[in-house]
Amino acid sequence: MKIVIFQPMLKQYRMPLFDRMGQLLAEQGHTVRVVCGTPPAHEISKGDNITTSSGICIVENSNWMLKGKLHFLHHALAHILWADFVITEQANKHIHNYILILFRFLGFKRFAYWGHGQNRQGNSRSLAEKMKKILSTQCDWWFAYTQGVANYMAELGYSVSKITVLNNSIDTSEFKRQLALQSLDKIAQFKGQLGIGENARISLYCGGLYSDKKLDFLLKSAVEINQKNPDFVLLIVGNGSDKAMVEHFVKAHPFIKYLGPLFGEQKALAFRSAELFLCPGLVGLAILDAFTAGLPLVTSNIQNHSPEIEYLQHGHNGLITEHIADEYAQAVASILGNSDELIRLKINALESGSQFSIENMASNFVGGIQAYFKSKALGSV
Numbered sequence: 001m002k003i004v005i006f007q008p009m010l011k012q013y014r015m016p017l018f019d020r021m022g023q024l025l026a027e028q029g030h031t032v033r034v035v036c037g038t039p040p041a042h043e044i045s046k047g048d049n050i051t052t053s054s055g056i057c058i059v060e061n062s063n064w065m066l067k068g069k070l071h072f073l074h075h076a077l078a079h080i081l082w083a084d085f086v087i088t089e090q091a092n093k094h095i096h097n098y099i100l101i102l103f104r105f106l107g108f109k110r111f112a113y114w115g116h117g118q119n120r121q122g123n124s125r126s127l128a129e130k131m132k133k134i135l136s137t138q139c140d141w142w143f144a145y146t147q148g149v150a151n152y153m154a155e156l157g158y159s160v161s162k163i164t165v166l167n168n169s170i171d172t173s174e175f176k177r178q179l180a181l182q183s184l185d186k187i188a189q190f191k192g193q194l195g196i197g198e199n200a201r202i203s204l205y206c207g208g209l210y211s212d213k214k215l216d217f218l219l220k221s222a223v224e225i226n227q228k229n230p231d232f233v234l235l236i237v238g239n240g241s242d243k244a245m246v247e248h249f250v251k252a253h254p255f256i257k258y259l260g261p262l263f264g265e266q267k268a269l270a271f272r273s274a275e276l277f278l279c280p281g282l283v284g285l286a287i288l289d290a291f292t293a294g295l296p297l298v299t300s301n302i303q304n305h306s307p308e309i310e311y312l313q314h315g316h317n318g319l320i321t322e323h324i325a326d327e328y329a330q331a332v333a334s335i336l337g338n339s340d341e342l343i344r345l346k347i348n349a350l351e352s353g354s355q356f357s358i359e360n361m362a363s364n365f366v367g368g369i370q371a372y373f374k375s376k377a378l379g380s381v
Contacts, residue, residue, distance in 0.1 A: 004083040010036035016171035020362035022056040037062030090115035114143035146307040164368025171358040178268035204274035209240030214281030224329035291353030296345035
């Protein structure tokens, strides 16, 4: 069978997934194309996009209109006509999705959605979200990021028998390798260069610096944690629109160290130096970096987390507090003051990280494709 997977752009972190899927599907006699667009302007600055074709991934030109709210992918129709089965991101903005819906209505093509199910950072009452809810069931199969997304689609009336749970992940194998290379001497040197004492209790934030991450809340909480435990140190790693706010704040609070974006060995050293991963705002795939390093994650119960928040089990591999700075600070200080509880959480975090691997995600994805073809052969789709 000929399979097309549409993506709005080709992200570096997705390449291991597509490479692995291509191998597995080829072994079963299938041919797959991952057809990606070129990124809009606001995505280019992130520096994590691949803009040339590679392996089974084909990069076509894109036109992004209405400030990114409408996406026209060149040659999408030709790829649809070539394919026996199409898998596309569930989003209103893609013009090729409406072509797929029309062709499905005419009985000409079969296709599947994959994604979040709903925009957790959007307005659920908006016309766009209402439209998305209606269109999300107009497909022949569903590849859900997480079990929670699958449950949401079932609530909309979509058949559970046609949903595959992917357990969305990233390839953490290189990060594991980098973590293993960092000796105690290297960690001590890293701390020394930052002026961090031997008795410091270090926590880490690593991710984008933008409003959804609630960095103002994190900084306020950090001050309260330091008041409760003067040995507390917070490392902040990343870049983004709130960078200036962070830089201004740390000038007055030397126990907070802003390190900018880190990669490779330096990123691994930051994670190996820390005991907790603090992210009171939006939690996404960064949770897997935390768990891979054996760091329990402490967040708050805001409404706009990405689906990967489901990987956090309160009291098992991390904590979820109310979105109140005093309560968040108290939770962190309490963990740091209870060595037995901290060790238990760290062991569980490390074990959780092994469950959500890119290999498992690829296997789940290919298994779902197999299940679709089997159902089609039996006439149930």
